[in-house]
Amino acid sequence: xxxxxxxxxxxxxxxxxxxxxxxxxxxxxxxxxxxxxxxxxxxxxxxxxxxxxxxxxxxxxxxxxxxxxxxxxxxxxxxxxxxxxxxxxxxxxxxxxxxxxxxxxxxxxxxxxxxxxxxxxxxxxxxxxxxxxxxxxxxxxxxxxxxxxxxxxxxxxxxxxxxxxxxxxxx
Amino acid sequence: xxxxxxxxxxxxxxxxxxxxxxxxxxxxxxxxxxxxxxxxxxxxxxxxxxxxxxxxxxxxxxxxxxxxxxxxxxxxxxxxxxxxxxxxxxxxxxxxxxxxxxxxxxxxxxxxxxxxxxxxxxxxxxxxxxxxxxxxxxxxxxxxxxxxxxxxxxxxxxxxxxxxxxxxxxx
Numbered sequence: 506x507x508x509x510x511x512x513x514x515x516x517x518x519x520x521x522x523x524x525x526x527x528x529x530x531x532x533x534x535x536x537x538x539x540x541x542x543x544x545x546x547x548x549x550x551x552x553x554x555x556x557x558x559x560x561x562x563x564x565x566x567x568x569x570x571x572x573x574x575x576x577x578x579x580x581x582x583x584x585x586x587x588x589x590x591x592x593x594x595x596x597x598x599x600x601x602x603x604x605x606x607x608x609x610x611x612x613x614x615x616x617x618x619x620x621x622x623x624x625x626x627x628x629x630x631x632x633x634x635x636x637x638x639x640x641x642x643x644x645x646x647x648x649x650x651x652x653x654x655x656x657x658x659x660x661x662x663x664x665x666x667x668x669x670x671x672x673x674x675x676x
Numbered sequence: 677x678x679x680x681x682x683x684x685x686x687x688x689x690x691x692x693x694x695x696x697x698x699x700x701x702x703x704x705x706x707x708x709x710x711x712x713x714x715x716x717x718x719x720x721x722x723x724x725x726x727x728x729x730x731x732x733x734x735x736x737x738x739x740x741x742x743x744x745x746x747x748x749x750x751x752x753x754x755x756x757x758x759x760x761x762x763x764x765x766x767x768x769x770x771x772x773x774x775x776x777x778x779x780x781x782x783x784x785x786x787x788x789x790x791x792x793x794x795x796x797x798x799x800x801x802x803x804x805x806x807x808x809x810x811x812x813x814x815x816x817x818x819x820x821x822x823x824x825x826x827x828x829x830x831x832x833x834x835x836x837x838x839x840x841x842x843x844x845x846x847x
Binding site for chain 1: 710733736765767
């Protein structure tokens with residue numbers, strides 16, 4: 506895993522894929538978005554969507570799960586290398602969330618995150634914010650979902666290997 | 677229920693409240709956001725949040741559920757009056773989603789939606805888009821969550837009671 510200073514704008518991270526089964530679409534919708542086109546195939550076919558369609562929040566939550574799973578794999582790899590893995594912080598928010606095509610039952614969506622920028626924060630020393638464009642694509646390559654993400658990320662801590670970081674061994 | 681033309685900017689709609697139990701916070705996080713501070717009280721206390729905290733997506737999904745429940749109640753009322761209720765369309769997207777305070781286990785969040793504008797669309801005759809500021813507040817009145825929403829909404833259909841709508845009875 507990397508610190509804020511290690512990320513370069515333009516870096517693309519493949520997050521993996523999520524298949525939206527009819528069962529999971531309906532289960533999510535029953536809890537959080539019980540609209541007819543998310544609950545029933547016939548109602549979906551009669552709607553603007555043309556079929557049983559996943560809630561937009563479900564499509565967003567699948568992105569979140571894949572992103573967290575990626576961080577977990579990165580943490581395991583860092584530990585295997587004997588490194589102390591940074592722990593990402595929370596997200597202050599997201600912008601420009603768009604659902605541009607329906608995600609119908611049975612579709613597999615592939616998610617990608619592209620780093621667009623990183624900055625330190627004055628309010629929380631030791632932390633910065635990473636900005637990213639996050640996208641989901643269907644099997645034809647058509648983009649179905651995207652948003653701009655922000656996440657708090659730890660800065661590289663000062664160590665004795667960095668010039669000036671160790672008062673006993675000034676650069 | 678009302679058509680696009682019936683909404684006035686500034687109208688405030690109270691959506692109701694949602695209590696985030698520890699059980700539901702953990703269940704949601706296991707499926708979609710398995711970060712330590714969403715899964716475990718001790719990990720939450722050691723985090724920036726200071727306690728077991730609901731996933732931001734969970735806080736957003738509770739808003740969605742309350743909004744849908746409100747539409748269902750409005751539909752029932754319209755049917756009871758003998759009216760044909762309009763059926764809301766999907767959302768093209770959301771903007772400026774912010775989680776400004778953690779929602780810790782046991783907290784009750786009250787949600788409110790304020791209409792900020794409405795417009796017809798050229799691409800889909802008969803439909804318009806309603807814009808709204810959506811907010812969640814904790815028991816102290818502090819705002820914990822907000823975003824700008826957009827939803828497709830049906831325009832009032834032409835009827836014989838409106839001047840010029842019936843070619844046999846022109847105004």
